[in-house]
Amino acid sequence: MTGRINLKKLVPSTIFFILLAILSLPFVYIIMTSFKTHLDIMLRPILFTPTLKNYVDLFFTQTSNFPRYMLNSLIVALFSTVFIIGIAGLSAYGISRSEFVWHLDKILLGWVLFLRMVFPVAFALPFYKIAQSLNLLDTKIILIVFYTTINIPFAVWMLKGFFDQLPRAYEEAAFIDGCSIFGVFWRVAMPIISSGAVATAILVFMLGWNEFLFALIITESSRSMTLTVGIAGLCQQYMVEWGKMATAATIFTIPIFVLSVFVQDYLGKGLTMGIGIKE
């Protein structure tokens, strides 16, 4: 009897750990590859002498644009995150607390949701045209504007969810004390949901950091090229130089590893925009 119970516990755990290995081994593999020389990649899959040569090559070679791409990615992702949280925070609070006529709030939310569902490729063409006519092709500014636009729906829905859960009693108290609605938003509502807002900001930052398609059509030179496009170019250029590609992928992924710890609790809710998922 005891044997059977153990088996019943053991089998699911074993299967789970095998699947966990399948999920995580590719990352181990890529990190290992990034520390290998070209020869080691070919001849020694597991035992090898680690070297930092790939990292040095990517970061400290005169011809390497890698640090530049990284800086561009960081700037674009960071600025779009700031704009998104500012704008989405305000409007999510407005939508959550208002009594709009003609269901205007529902229409607004529906439109925002629709934006999130549309193929990015469908936006690529008009966005390209807008960038062209504003003479802003190959600039970081237009990328920031586009990232703000395409990622704002996500933030609006997530923040609205947080504001909806907020008991109004706090705000009423602040109103009675003579606070304006902006004051209530800024001094009462935002601080209370701050942990949710931080998680939203991190997720939005990740979306910007990981974005590829718009960067691919907008950027041309190292002036604005982001890491994703840079790495994709590297991929075509150095298909043989695995060490470098693995290194690029590793560096690119490390921030995500670190940040994922902070957002895990909000992920299910965030990715379905809070629809139909209970806490």
Next chain:
Amino acid sequence: MRELTHRSITTFLMTLPLVIILVFFSIYPFVSLIKMSFSSFIVGKGYEYVGLKNVWRFIEDQRAWESIGRTFLYVFVSVSGEFVVGLGLALLVKGKFKGVIRTMVIIPMLVAPIAVGIIWRLMYDPVFGIINQILAKIGIQGKNWLADPQIALWSVIIVEIWQWTPFIFLILLAGLESLPKECYEGAKIDGASSWQTFVYFTIPLMSPIIIVALFFRTMECFKAFDKIWILTGGGPSDVTEIISIYIYRVSFRHNLLGYGAFLALIMVGFIVIYNLSYMGFLRRKIQ
């Protein structure tokens, strides 16, 4: 009363920045997409209205139809695979392994599709890739996973399943853990087998969550682009060319911007219908 109107005007003003952004960067692009769909881009002249020319072109464009069919196949197989594995995994770990291990599970879906593409491209390499090296160790002849037209699409689908199973897993697990425990105990007392409990109990109770998970996964899956772009670029000989890749190629490689816009418009139309039917379905479910 005056206080209230004042307040609702202020809340409306708060949404104004969002409304402005939406008008400039979503309504305007959308209108311009429609205009572009019925025109051709000619270098030096800009966009010229060509009437229904793009429609006829689309009807005769076998490559477009093939890529649409392929997109549906890609989405269907990927999402089904993710669902089966994700549900299985969620049932296995229900109530167990909290904390760090769960974080590990969700990492693949947070990593950029670009990085995932590179990782798998290296792993799939016919000579030095880890997959073929392992297969060689156990005496199986490896394949050229991404260059063989017979299997390239399946190789890409495996990567999609690998990356997004955690999503289904995460949502279904949250659902399973929120199911009332008393009902399970009741079923046990009544002598129901675990299979019966699963079919008559878990599935019906879970169905709203399952529908949400599948809806969002399907929607995101249709948008796939980056990963396939890195893995195969749509090749070999177009076998992994799903619709978004085809639209990109038509527009930015062949410079047929008008026709590309028309294809994009069709896909937007499809997404609208898909969403409306889902919303209708949800509403009926609630009633």
